[in-house]
Amino acid sequence: MTHPPYLHPDYASTVLRAPSRPPLEMKEDPEAAELTGPVFGRDEVDPLDADLTAGHAGEPLGERIIVTGRILDASGRPVPDTLVEIWQANSAGRYAHQRDQHPAPLDPNFTGAGRCLTDDEGRYRFVTIKPGAYPWRNHPNAWRPAHIHFSIFGTAFTQRLVTQMYFPGDPLFAFDPIFRSIPDPAARERLVSTFDLEITEPEWALGYRWDVVLGRTPMEDA
Amino acid sequence: MTTPSQTVGPFFGFALPYAADWELVPEGHPGAVTITGRVFDGAGEPVPDALLELWTGEPGDRGALGRGGTGISGGTGVSGFGRCGTAPDGSYRFRLAPPSRPYAALLVFARGLLKPVRTRVYLADTPDPLLDSLDPARRATLLAHAEGQDVYRFDVRLQGEQETVFLEF
Numbered sequence: 474m475t476h477p478p479y480l481h482p483d484y485a486s487t488v489l490r491a492p493s494r495p496p497l498e499m500k501e502d503p504e505a506a507e508l509t510g511p512v513f514g515r516d517e518v519d520p521l522d523a524d525l526t527a528g529h530a531g532e533p534l535g536e537r538i539i540v541t542g543r544i545l546d547a548s549g550r551p552v553p554d555t556l557v558e559i560w561q562a563n564s565a566g567r568y569a570h571q572r573d574q575h576p577a578p579l580d581p582n583f584t585g586a587g588r589c590l591t592d593d594e595g596r597y598r599f600v601t602i603k604p605g606a607y608p609w610r611n612h613p614n615a616w617r618p619a620h621i622h623f624s625i626f627g628t629a630f631t632q633r634l635v636t637q638m639y640f641p642g643d644p645l646f647a648f649d650p651i652f653r654s655i656p657d658p659a660a661r662e663r664l665v666s667t668f669d670l671e672i673t674e675p676e677w678a679l680g681y682r683w684d685v686v687l688g689r690t691p692m693e694d695a
Numbered sequence: 696m697t698t699p700s701q702t703v704g705p706f707f708g709f710a711l712p713y714a715a716d717w718e719l720v721p722e723g724h725p726g727a728v729t730i731t732g733r734v735f736d737g738a739g740e741p742v743p744d745a746l747l748e749l750w751t752g753e754p755g756d757r758g759a760l761g762r763g764g765t766g767i768s769g770g771t772g773v774s775g776f777g778r779c780g781t782a783p784d785g786s787y788r789f790r791l792a793p794p795s796r797p798y799a800a801l802l803v804f805a806r807g808l809l810k811p812v813r814t815r816v817y818l819a820d821t822p823d824p825l826l827d828s829l830d831p832a833r834r835a836t837l838l839a840h841a842e843g844q845d846v847y848r849f850d851v852r853l854q855g856e857q858e859t860v861f862l863e864f
Contacts, residue, residue: 487808489738490806499862510750514758517760622707664699
């Protein structure tokens, strides 16, 4: 099984929010609204939105990184012109969000939200700062491994995916109930990006590669 | 080799909402309807940190984000997609043109949901393959209730006795 179950008691917030009944499996319906999806205009996304280190008075603190990869459908075909949104903590592990009370510094030069549309080959590319790990109150001494949140649309509402990209070799994987909610260890690894010297730019930024494969839609083989 | 889902977490609020994200059509659009309601957890408590996405199945005549220039075809500003974060009382709202289908598709993301729940908001109790497959109590969870002029109420109950019918495609 690729996706985590709804109920994963080690992640305490699932206990009162996981549906108790299994979802109803829909019968095939070529007219279903969910087989189509929203369209995004090129002029709705500023190219600068993909550079999370820009747009502030100065340079953010932390390790500058490039994160790039392709959005693919279940058959391995690239998904062009689809919206990819990301958000993350700063290099100290603090979100620019009112409700984040972690006593790590905010960075006035980093907000941590970006977006782009994929190109003709399904590629996205962000310039950002490597996020820090941060504590949370799920259990005693709980820490989230460093991650970047990703939101991806695809071509059908059934393909809609929100997930998290992790960094290779994180010692916190073994202790993180959100990462470990995915039952199959091999599927967990699909959320871990790869360091890539080809993407790395000399004297500038480390490069990470991460490809995303969206779920199969019922009509895909039609 | 599908990429697994992970929770949207509690901190999307500075990233995913955008201006007028819940307004699929501008105020005063002829025939516009509002869908509003609240999201509840298994203890009956409101969920103040959920993100809802509505899709009518019709792209309309502008880009879904409603940003940038005059839209895809410089049309009247109708979108088929909207997004709304819940308020502290768990409430949300969407203003939309009445969909051509009897329903709009709805996704709910939240901290504690490792993958979104997916349902449909039916604006009319009409013969329908999905509705007709459900017993009356379960069917009722998918029906929005007309409430005043052009306003429909639709609550989402994530868990428990009156749990909303959630769908898998």
